[in-house]
Amino acid sequence: MAQSGSNTPVSAAQERHGVAAGLKDQVSGLMDSAIALRRGLHAWPEIGNTLPKTREQVLAALDGLPLDITLHQTTSGIAAMLTGDKSGPTVMLRGDMDALPMPEDTGLDFASNVENCMHACGHDTHTSMLVSTARLLSERRSEIPGRVLFMFQPGEEGYHGAQFMLDEGLLNVSPLSDGTPSPIKAAYALHIVSSIPVGMVGSRGGPVMASSDTLSITITGRGGHASEPFRTLDPIPVACEIVQALQMMITRRIDTFDPSVVTITRLIAGTTTNVIPETALIEGTIRAVSEKTRNKVHENIRRVAEGIAAAHEMQAVVEIKYGYPVTVNDTPSVDFALDIAESLLGEGKAVRMPAPVMGAEDFSYVLNKLPGAMIFLGGTPADKNAATAAPNHSNRVYFDETSMSHGVALYASLALRTLGVTLS
Ligand SMILES: [Zn+2]
Numbered sequence: 001m002a003q004s005g006s007n008t009p010v011s012a013a014q015e016r017h018g019v020a021a022g023l024k025d026q027v028s029g030l031m032d033s034a035i036a037l038r039r040g041l042h043a044w045p046e047i048g049n050t051l052p053k054t055r056e057q058v059l060a061a062l063d064g065l066p067l068d069i070t071l072h073q074t075t076s077g078i079a080a081m082l083t084g085d086k087s088g089p090t091v092m093l094r095g096d097m098d099a100l101p102m103p104e105d106t107g108l109d110f111a112s113n114v115e116n117c118m119h120a121c122g123h124d125t126h127t128s129m130l131v132s133t134a135r136l137l138s139e140r141r142s143e144i145p146g147r148v149l150f151m152f153q154p155g156e157e158g159y160h161g162a163q164f165m166l167d168e169g170l171l172n173v174s175p176l177s178d179g180t181p182s183p184i185k186a187a188y189a190l191h192i193v194s195s196i197p198v199g200m201v202g203s204r205g206g207p208v209m210a211s212s213d214t215l216s217i218t219i220t221g222r223g224g225h226a227s228e229p230f231r232t233l234d235p236i237p238v239a240c241e242i243v244q245a246l247q248m249m250i251t252r253r254i255d256t257f258d259p260s261v262v263t264i265t266r267l268i269a270g271t272t273t274n275v276i277p278e279t280a281l282i283e284g285t286i287r288a289v290s291e292k293t294r295n296k297v298h299e300n301i302r303r304v305a306e307g308i309a310a311a312h313e314m315q316a317v318v319e320i321k322y323g324y325p326v327t328v329n330d331t332p333s334v335d336f337a338l339d340i341a342e343s344l345l346g347e348g349k350a351v352r353m354p355a356p357v358m359g360a361e362d363f364s365y366v367l368n369k370l371p372g373a374m375i376f377l378g379g380t381p382a383d384k385n386a387a388t389a390a391p392n393h394s395n396r397v398y399f400d401e402t403s404m405s406h407g408v409a410l411y412a413s414l415a416l417r418t419l420g421v422t423l424s
């Protein structure tokens with residue numbers, strides 16, 4: 001284990017060497033237990049905000065570490081606080097713990113034992129990396145000026161788990177025992193991605209992931225005989241017109257440089273070939289990378305759907321359910337994180353992404369409150385190439401576990417460097 005905390009100035013090169021020599025040794029010593037925990041979590045995945053088995057495994061793995069643990073009541077969330085020997089602010093690291101409702105077809109030795117439940121987004125690796133980081137930083141407690149808050153959250157896959165933890169007071173951290181305030185200075189989350197090569201990370205300042213809302217439009221006409229449409233109000237052509245018009249709205253009303261996606265994923269109408277039904281239902285998803293465009297798209301969907309229905313003497317009822325907000329990274333935090341990642345992984349291995357990804361993340365709720373960043377971690381399996389490996393959320397996705405050593409080193413370095421520890 002490397003010792004640091006001396007006041008001797010070190011050059012960037014020395015620091016890099018020091019990181020490689022000290023932290024990396026410490027990380028490699030933790031990898032067997034990290035992989036074992038990850039496989040244990042993978043074999044017993046759970047969905048949503050209630051993850052009793054997962055919580056049990058995480059608590060067992062944290063047992064014996066000098067952490068103040070708060071078990072959240074509204075969800076299976078765990079907040080674990082490590083207090084260093086010196087005073088200073090707090091830095092928060094997040095790992096999500098939930099799986100997806102889908103079958104697993106990877107053929108892995110440690111594949112899911114639970115029918116229709118799979119860790120297909122790699123949250124098992126995140127949880128395990130965060131546990132290992134807690135171990136690593138506990139060993140370095142004497143050199144930590146401040147605190148590290150480990151956020152183990154459930155319900156990332158659409159259940160607003162992070163928001164539940166915020167509502168339960170996650171960010172209201174108490175002062176240190178001597179009364180010194182120790183507010184949370186920054187928050188970081190890593191997300192493993194099977195389509196980014198191992199040994200690389202990527203992120204960007206500003207919007208990094210999209211908002212995700214769901215859309216439902218019910219068109220009500222008047223049913224009747226299919227041979228006499230003029231005696232009815234047929235909602236089916238109106239539904240088709242609305243679907244087309246929404247695509248035109250996106251290209252004509254929305255700023256090309258602040259884009260949005262509206263995808264209609266479900267159309268339901270009718271029961272047979274000789275009946276005009278009374279109603280038609282349209283459902284889909286709405287993505288945006290700014291709150292301004294998000295709101296504008298919502299307004300435009302309402303106007304277009306209601307206007308087209310009215311033009312044909314029908315009614316459209318538009319229901320938009322808010323999902324996660326846009327995930328917006330703090331640019332200085334991204335610069336800081338990518339610089340650290342490059343020092344760990346080598347030149348050219350920390351990439352600034354040219355555009356956001358259109359998936360969504362509930363770490364967005366945290367980044368609406370604190371500066372910080374969401375960083376993508378390369379995890380392409382060794383026998384695949386990044387372009388064709390099964391993607392996250394595939395029933396066949398798997399990850400290279402060596403990427404977890406990069407994740408632990410990055411989590412730990414982010415915490416130490418945010419608190420001002422020079423890695424030497
Ligand atoms: Zn996911």
Ligand SMILES: [Zn+2]
Nearest residue numbers: 121123156191
């Ligand atoms: Zn995920």
